[in-house]
Amino acid sequence: MVVDIKNLIAAISPDIYCDPSVKDKVKETIKAGGENNYLEAAKIAKLKDAEYMDIDGLYYKSPLDSPGIKAPIERHSVVYDAANENLEPVYFWLLDYLNNDYKKAKKVDKLIDNFVSSPGSSHFSEMGMKATKMQDEAMKLLGSANTVIKSILNILYDLKEFKIRLEVYKDLKSGDKAKMDAAMFSLKQVWLDTVDFKRGNTSIKQMAAQYQYVTLIDAFFAAKSLEDLKIFDSKAEEEKATEKGLKNIDINDRVKRILQQRLLEFYKWISESESELNKRFEIEKIYLRSQVNSVKLYSKWAKPYLKAAQDLEMRATPDGSLVNAFNTSLFELTLLAQGEYDLKGDVARHELPVMIEKAKSRKYWAVTVVELKFRSIPGRSGGQQYTFRGKLEANFTSVGLNDDELKILREQVEKDDLKDAFNLIGGATEESLSLLTKEIDEFLSEKKPEKDKEEKKEKSNDTNPFSALFEGLFTGWFGDKEKNKEDKKQDLSKGIEKDTDIEKIIRSQSIIQARTECSKLYTSFKKAHGMVA
Numbered sequence: 142m143v144v145d146i147k148n149l150i151a152a153i154s155p156d157i158y159c160d161p162s163v164k165d166k167v168k169e170t171i172k173a174g175g176e177n178n179y180l181e182a183a184k185i186a187k188l189k190d191a192e193y194m195d196i197d198g199l200y201y202k203s204p205l206d207s208p209g210i211k212a213p214i215e216r217h218s219v220v221y222d223a224a225n226e227n228l229e230p231v232y233f234w235l236l237d238y239l240n241n242d243y244k245k246a247k248k249v250d251k252l253i254d255n256f257v258s259s260p261g262s263s264h265f266s267e268m269g270m271k272a273t274k275m276q277d278e279a280m281k282l283l284g285s286a287n288t289v290i291k292s293i294l295n296i297l298y299d300l301k302e303f304k305i306r307l308e309v310y311k312d313l314k315s316g317d318k319a320k321m322d323a324a325m326f327s328l329k330q331v332w333l334d335t336v337d338f339k340r341g342n343t344s345i346k347q348m349a350a351q352y353q354y355v356t357l358i359d360a361f362f363a364a365k366s367l368e369d370l371k372i373f374d375s376k377a378e379e380e381k382a383t384e385k386g387l388k389n390i391d392i393n394d395r396v397k398r399i400l401q402q403r404l405l406e407f408y409k410w411i412s413e414s415e416s417e418l419n420k421r422f423e424i425e426k427i428y429l430r431s432q433v434n435s436v437k438l439y440s441k442w443a444k445p446y447l448k449a450a451q452d453l454e455m456r457a458t459p460d461g462s463l464v465n466a467f468n469t470s471l472f473e474l475t476l477l478a479q480g481e482y483d484l485k486g487d488v489a490r491h492e493l494p495v496m497i498e499k500a501k502s503r504k505y506w507a508v509t510v511v512e513l514k515f516r517s518i519p520g521r522s523g524g525q526q527y528t529f530r531g532k533l534e535a536n537f538t539s540v541g542l543n544d545d546e547l548k549i550l551r552e553q554v555e556k557d558d559l560k561d562a563f564n565l566i567g568g569a570t571e572e573s574l575s576l577l578t579k580e581i582d583e584f585l586s587e588k589k590p591e592k593d594k595e596e597k598k599e600k601s602n603d604t605n606p607f608s609a610l611f612e613g614l615f616t617g618w619f620g621d622k623e624k625n626k627e628d629k630k631q632d633l634s635k636g637i638e639k640d641t642d643i644e645k646i647i648r649s650q651s652i653i654q655a656r657t658e659c660s661k662l663y664t665s666f667k668k669a670h671g672m673v674a
Contacts (some may be wrong), residue, residue, distance in 0.1 A: 146184040146252060146475055146510055147538055149553055151189070152182035153546050156639065157213050159647070160187040171636045179553045188538075191216035196657055204493055207645050209652030215539040217663035221670055222532040228515050231533055232471040232474070234669060235511060238662065239478040243254045250553050253475035255457040261466040264527060265455075268292060271451035279446035286439035289432050293581075296429045300584050302420040306331075327361055332407050345403060357399065360392050364404055370397045428586050433581060462516050470529065472515035479506040479547065480658065482651035493646070500643045503543040507655035512536040535666070539659035541651035543644070545637045 154166045163185055170182040192212040202208050221231060225638035239249045241418040258265040337344045345361055348354045364370055369390050390397075457473045482505045487493045517531035542550070640648055667674040 144180055144553075146477075146512070146554070147188040148186045148547075149179065149183040149550065150182065150510070150540055151186040152179050153549050153553075153637070154181075154540075154542065155186065157210060158189055158540060161187050163187050168636070177556070179549060180556065183553075189214050190566075191538075193511065194653075194656060196653070196660075199653065204650055205450070205646055206485070207649035209541065209649030209656070210380035210645060212575045213540065213652050215537075215656035215659040217659065219535050219537075219667060219672070220532065220662065221535070221672075224518075224529060224530055228517055228529045228531060228533055231670070232513065235513070235535070235666065236462075236476065238665065239476060239511070242478075242480075242658065242662070247429045250477045250479075250551070251474065252551075253473060254452070254479050255361065255455075255473040256462065256470060257455040257457040258470040258519070259461050259463050259465055261465050262468040262470070262519060264468070266472055268455070271449050275446045279450060282439050282443035282446070286436050289436050289439065293429065293432050293436070296425055296432060297580050297584075300422065300429065303418055304560055307418055307422065308643065313411075325365075326362060327412060329407065332410055333358075333361075336406075337403065338448075338627070345399075352667055354396060354399075356392050360390055360396060360400055361403065363390055364400060365568070367401060367404060370401050381432050429581065430585055432568075433585070468518055470515075470517050470519050472513070472517065472529075474513040474515075476511040476513075477550075478509045479542075480508075481652070482541070482647065482654055484506055484647060486651070487650055493599070493650070493662075495645055497646060502641065502647055503545065504642050505541055505543050505647050505651040506547060507651050507658055508540050508542050508547070509536045509655060509659045510517050510540070511662075512538070538664050539652075539655035541648050541655050543637075543640075543648070576598070613632055 152167050152171065155164050156173075167182045167186045169183060171178050191214040194212045194215070197204075197348045199208060204444035223231075256268075258268060285421070309327050312320040313328070315321060315324075318354050319342075333345060338346065341347065342351065345354075345357050349357045349465065360370075457471050458469065463469055463471055484498055484505075488495055488498045512535070514534040515529065515531060519527045519529055522528040664674045
């Protein structure tokens with residue numbers, strides 16, 4: 142994670158949390174749009190300074206004045222230096238406290254987990270060897286996946302060839318005279334080039350070229366049935382057949398005898414070749430499906446190794462305490478705890494009017510960001526696993542965020558992390574397959590009736606995930622909830638919709654709740670670890 146999480150929050154909600162000196166530049170960067178606009182804006186953004194808030198004194202102030210927005214940041218720092226104690230219990234105390242205290246939280250997320258060790262330490266060597274092993278295993282699996290992808294390309298080429306050839310057989314049975322004639326000529330050409338050509342000097346083409354059977358090829362293409370090549374015993378018999386409307390190709394009997402044999406073989410080949418092509422086409426489709434599944438399976442197997450290799454990379458920011466020859470490690474951890482703002486509780490206690498609860502609004506959360514920096518001395522425990530002792534610096538910051546802001550925060554943190562090799566390598570198989578998806582689906586997907594497609598389309602419109610996500614947005618203070626469930630799309634890449642008047646009140650209350658919980662966390666941590674609170 143390169144971007145500071147606090148600055149990213151300031152970029153996501155600049156009107157509330159960004160320092161006024163850079164707020165305009167941040168908003169311009171976001172409005173410019175782009176794939177990484179929030180990450181770029183976070184490099185410019187700066188979180189507002191924390192201001193003192195008299196929580197008890199808020200009892201005498203009206204929540205409708207949104208006092209929380211006027212002082213939205215609660216921030217505390219504490220340094221815990223215990224060279225003789227392990228740091229793991231301190232971390233798990235914080236994690237358990239957040240999980241227990243934020244009872245209405247969806248979960249406590251670990252957003253950042255980075256470390257770096259001094260090159261001269263045994264911990265550096267061991268982590269490097271583990272990372273190398275994970276990378277080797279992943280590359281073996283990805284190499285196998287790439288081999289299968291090459292096989293898929295060859296299968297797709299074969300399937301296209303089969304499809305083109307089978308289309309000719311369909312044209313032969315289409316009932317359209319022009320298509321039928323063209324299909325017959327095409328099949329005769331294929332038969333001459335692939336079947337009859339194997340006869341060598343006795344093939345039709347060779348006989349026409351070497352033995353002066355100049356009419357042989359033309360007669361073969363002109364003959365539409367064996368009746369066209371019938372040999373008559375006498376002139377009278379031929380005239381009688383002509384009177385009956387039977388047409389006969391005017392060539393000598395020697396050529397007719399050759400063509401009778403070849404034409405009979407050709408008609409048998411048409412029947413057999415169509416059946417054989419259909420079988421091979423189906424077998425190739427089955428093989429294509431198995432190869433696609435193999436690629437997905439290889440990718441699934443490779444991902445844990447790639448993720449482990451990424452996690453073992455040393456990405457923490459080194460400072461002066463990391464001396465090359467020392468046995469030292471630095472750790473950076475960031476936890477995000479979110480508790481749902483208790484709107485109903487405030488209404489029940491008559492702190493807010495009932496009409497606010499009934500108004501349409503987004504959901505707001507009391508959020509605490511816990512940033513931990515460890516400076517430790519790795520030591521062996523029982524000769525095997527490392528334990529870490531040293532110094533901990535903890536920073537607690539509270540904010541109030543809505544659903545949209547939390548969604549973007551998580552997406553941007555993930556996007557920033559996935560700039561690494563894991564994103565480039567881990568997505569290799571999926572990206573390769575995605576380029577071939579259209580062609581693969583053409584052969585593996587069965588076409589559904591138009592009626593089913595329309596029903597599916599209607600169903601997808603009814604359950605549009607974007608409309609479900611943003612259905613809580615509204616332009617006025619009040620509104621019919623069902624009416625507001627209509628699709629109201631918003632381009633979050635260019636900024637989040639501003640709070641309505643009702644939402645400002647709710648955000649203010651969520652900020653006050655977050656500040657209270659953050660202060661309580663800070664005080665409890667100090668008491669639990671023997672500090673003056």
